[in-house]
Amino acid sequence: SQTIHQWPATLVQPVGSPLSLECTVEGTSNPNLYWYRQAAGRGLQLLFYSVGIGQISSEVPQNLSASRPQDRQFILSSKKLLLSDSGFYLCAWSAGQGYNSPLHFGNGTRLTVT
Amino acid sequence: DQQVKQNSPSLSVQEGRISILNCDYTNSMFDYFLWYKKYPAEGPTFLISISSIKDKNEDGRFTVFLNKSAKHLSLHIVPSQPGDSAVYFCAASSQGTYKYIFGTGTRLKVLA
Numbered sequence: 403s404q405t406i407h408q409w410p411a412t413l414v415q416p417v418g419s420p421l422s423l424e425c426t427v428e429g430t431s432n433p434n435l436y437w438y439r440q441a442a443g444r445g446l447q448l449l450f451y452s453v454g455i456g457q458i459s460s461e462v463p464q465n466l467s468a469s470r471p472q473d474r475q476f477i478l479s480s481k482k483l484l485l486s487d488s489g490f491y492l493c494a495w496s497a498g499q500g501y502n503s504p505l506h507f508g509n510g511t512r513l514t515v516t
Numbered sequence: 517d518q519q520v521k522q523n524s525p526s527l528s529v530q531e532g533r534i535s536i537l538n539c540d541y542t543n544s545m546f547d548y549f550l551w552y553k554k555y556p557a558e559g560p561t562f563l564i565s566i567s568s569i570k571d572k573n574e575d576g577r578f579t580v581f582l583n584k585s586a587k588h589l590s591l592h593i594v595p596s597q598p599g600d601s602a603v604y605f606c607a608a609s610s611q612g613t614y615k616y617i618f619g620t621g622t623r624l625k626v627l628a
Contacts, residue, residue, distance in 0.1 A: 505616050
């Protein structure tokens with residue numbers, strides 16, 4: 403069966419520090435991968451998605467970047483965190499065919515920028 | 517531009533009764549719709565989906581209805597249970613875009 407791992411579960415970082423969140427998927431190949439963010443009291447905002455190694459689509463211009471160095475690995479990064487980057491970050495995957503395939507989420511990372 | 521809207525931020529229902537959660541969308545290109553359940557500090561869990569070629573899909577206590585002309589979908593939970601208390605998100609996607617757009621969520625509270 404497929405599983406998705408996301409870490410760390412919680413993170414407190416000072417403003418201006420770098421960020422690296424990692425996500426890996428097991429039990430499937432060629433998945434589509436996604437990063438979402440849920441700000442306090444808000445919905446799920448799509449940040450980045452990738453349909454293949456090295457391919458990244460950005461949905462919202464901001465202080466973050468994403469990379470996909472391996473088929474089942476997706477990384478969210480920032481060089482310098484802002485207070486507004488605080489939130490609940492979720493990694494997700496869907497089957498590589500993409501169409502009519504549900505998203506499956508990891509357990510999320512609670513990021514607090516102080 | 518909020519393409520997927522959940523206009524009710526919260527809903528309270530008595531245990532055993534029906535819960536109806538609503539969702540509206542504006543993009544007529546959406547052709548695949550999903551419902552998720554989310555507990556605090558956890559990732560959303562997929563519940564049920566429906567493609568635009570259908571108007572109803574049922575899975576146990578959960579039924580999703582799609583009204584394409586009204587650009588509206590709803591999730592019915594019957595009977596509601598206290599464990600159903602969570603935030604419910606609807607989402608939509610369109611073929612070839614790979615993107616899933618989510619609503620802002622509805623917090624359901626099932627009262628024992």
